Amino acid sequence: MKPADIEYFRDLLKQMRDEIQKKGEDTIEDMTEDVQVYADPADRATAESDRAFTLRLRDRDRKLIRKINEALERIEDGSFGICEECGEEIGIPRLKARPVTTLCIKCKSRQEEEEALLGD
Template identity: 55%
Template sequence: MDKQTLGEFRELLNLQLEELLQEAGKTVSEMNEENVNFADPTDRASLESDRNFELRIRDRERKLISKIRQALERIDDGSYGHCESCDVEISPERLRARPVTTLCIECKTEQERLERIG
């Protein structure tokens, strides 16, 4: 993969990372502001349900942040864009769709097939 394309992926990954970190910061500040007591238990339950949902989303985003950082490290060490299973170059189209991917489409398809079997 040429330097210009790698630079484009680095920029894309850094942009995604920045957006995720900003969202995480907003969530923390919003949760700190929501320390209110509700007289109605239903309102309290609703707030707790919303918080749990928000925390599940943030946990998924935390995992994505880790994957983005790993992808940036692969760009730095020169292994970005190569399948970790078969070492074939991953197509730029696949990387644009999922820039943190570590598997080519064939290996990912096989991995999913094996997971369904068992």
Template identity: 55%
Template sequence: MKKEKAEEFRKVLQSQLDELVREAGKTVSEMTDEKTNFPDPTDRASLESDRNFELRIRDRERKLIMKIREAIERIDEGAFGICESCEEEISEARLRARPVTTLCIECKTEQERQEKIG
């Protein structure tokens, strides 16, 4: 991949990373600031349900943060955009849709097919 394209993807990935880290910080801040006491058990249960949902979202985002950091490392190493399975170039369209991907569409399709079988 050309250096200019790799840098373009670096900017996209860094922007996503910054946004995810900012959102995670907001969540932590909001949860530590909440000192609300709900006498009604239904209100308390609703708050707990909302918190659990928020934490599940943040856990998914934490995993995405790790994938983004790995993708930036691949850019640094010159391996970004190369399928880890067949070692062919991953299409630019696929990288635009999912910049953290490590597999070309053919290998990803095969992986999903194998998962359905097994």
């Protein structure tokens, strides 16, 4: 991979991480400000459901931040863009679609096929 490509992905990953962290900070701020008393139990249930959904999203974001940090570590150690399974280069289009990926499209497809067979 060219140095310009590496720099592109480093910047992209850092930008993704910053955006996710900002969303998390906004969520914390919103939840501390949004202490309300609801007269109607249905309104309270809706608010609780919305809050639970938001917390699930932030949990997914937390896991994605871990993957982003791991991808940044791979950039630093020179293994970014190399499939962990077969050792081949992961294509730039795949990395642009999913910059935290560790598998090339062929190995990922094979993994999904195996999971589908086990799931049936």
